[in-house]
Amino acid sequence: MNFSHIGTIARLELIQRLRSVGWYILLGVFALILLGVTVLSFAVYSFTEAAGAGVYSIVVNVVLLLVVLVSPTLSGNAINGDRDAATLAAVQVTAVSTGDIMVGKLVAAIATGGVFLVVAVPFLALSLVGGGVHPATFAVSLLVLAAEIVVVAGIGVGLSGLIARPLFSVAATYLVVAALTIGTLIAFGLGGMALRSETTSYNRPYDSMGNVDCDRWETYTYDVPRFDRVWWALAANPFVVLADATPTVYDANGWPVDMFGQVKYSVRSSQLPPEDYRWDECDRAMTQTPSPAPREVIESTVPSWFVGLGIQVVIAGGLFAGAWARTRTPARMLPPGTRIA
Known part of the structure; x- marks a missing residue:
């Protein structure tokens, strides 16, 4: 040449x-x-x-x-x-x-x-x-x-x-x-909706007087989409590549400050498998397992750009x-x- x-x-x-x-x-x-x-x-x-x-x-x-x-x-x-x-x-x-x-x-x-x-x-x-x-x-x-x-x-x-x-x-x-x-x-959307699995929700039931029964659990099973099995389908998307490759800047609360980080957080969140939901109204301190912060999600998941x-x-x-x-x-x-x- x-x-x-x-x-x-x-x-x-x-x-x-x-x-x-x-x-x-x-x-x-x-x-x-x-x-x-x-x-x-x-x-x-x-x-x-x-x-x-x-x-x-x-x-x-x-x-x-x-x-x-x-x-x-x-x-x-x-x-x-x-x-x-x-x-x-x-x-x-x-x-x-x-x-x-x-x-x-x-x-x-x-x-x-x-x-x-x-x-x-x-x-x-x-x-x-x-x-x-x-x-x-x-x-x-x-x-x-x-x-x-x-x-x-x-x-x-x-x-x-x-x-x-x-x-x-x-x-x-x-x-x-x-x-x-x-x-x-x-x-990504159709694949996640097609691949579904069961998850369980745990809640305290109420008695006939409307009070919480702290001796029993009430469970409810339902289907949820499994986007964690098809998240890789987004890897070749140009906008996902741009967001995933760009370093993320966080504010004081651990949230992304720009659109790059927000898109990255959304895509990386899809890698996490669904978990059972548990809410205990008998726990006066309301000590529930907190949802991971965006920074934790991004740092604990796999880059694909x-x-x-x-x-x-x-x-x-x-x-x-x-x-x-x-x-x-x-x-x-x-x-x-x-x-x-």
């Missing part, structure tokens, strides 16, 4: 984007969305001492949301779009190699997703002024966000080289991204490698009706 050739391919791809008025309209709409989200986020976290931490986490998640929604459209036709326009063959007969084309297209797709992060910089800076953002949280969250941008770009470019028609490759990219974001949630990110990298890398093989010239086999020149 030649870095000069890669830069040329990426530059040509980006110039096509910059010439489009719709691209600037899209960025303007994104900036307006971030402005509204930032204002509302400050209103939500105004009662906390570290309001900036909450606002920062929301802005980063919104950037990831926009990347997930927009990048498939911009990268899902990177290869077959040029083939359909009869410009890919003209490039392939030059000194540019297949690797140069593939990597150049990938770099352009990553840069396109990175533009959203650049637009978000003023809003991220505003949240930093609000205070409470830990340096580790800031650094790790941006690194994971960048990794997710690369993964989504790789999926789009890969499918654009494997599928002949741009419309179908864009749709397929959306389906893969939707499987990672929404499909994992559906699998590296597994989820690994699954995403394998998917994106496999699709990208397949597209590389399909784009290599001379081509041994192409789908019927594929335009070459």
Whole structure:
């Protein structure tokens, strides 16, 4: 591969984007969305001492949301779009190699997703002024966000080289991204509800006078969903990866101060198996087993972000490698009706 050739391919791809008025309209709409989200986020976290931490986490998640929604459209036709326009063959007969084309297209797709992060910089800076953002949280969250941008770009470019028609490759990219974001949630919810088990509730009964009978226990058995058996289904979700990898900052009561920690706490809580419920009204001190604090739950459960990110990298890398093989010239086999020149 030649870095000069890669830069040329990426530059040509980006110039096509910059010439489009719709691209600037899209960025303007994104900036307006971030402005509204930032204002509302400050209103939500105004009662906390570290309001900036909450606002920062929301802005980063919104950037990831926009990347997930927009990048498939911009990268899902990177290869077959040029083939359909009869410009890919003209490039392939030059000194540019297949690797140069593939990597150049990938770099352009990553840069396109990175533009959203650049637009978000003023809003991220505003949240930093609000205070409470830990340096580790800031650094790790941006690194994971960048990794997710690369993964989504790789999926789009890969499918654009494997599928002949741009419309179908864009749709397929959306389906893969939707499987990672929404499909994992559906699998988690349905799987947890399908795998059920019995648990028992213990309470003191009342006598005919309405007084608590401290000599007996009343039990009630019922079914509960077993999300602890399917929590791993959420591992590959981009938003879960972002939250789970980001270091958690807690307030004085042990509660997460930002959205990263709140999502992490919700996901990690699903790893805990259901327990029998016991309430003793005869215990005047009401000494019941307290529920574990969020900090205890997070520190006692298993992180999964590296597994989820690994699954995403394998998917994106496999699709990208397949597209590389399909784009290599001379081509041994192409789908019927594929335009070459």
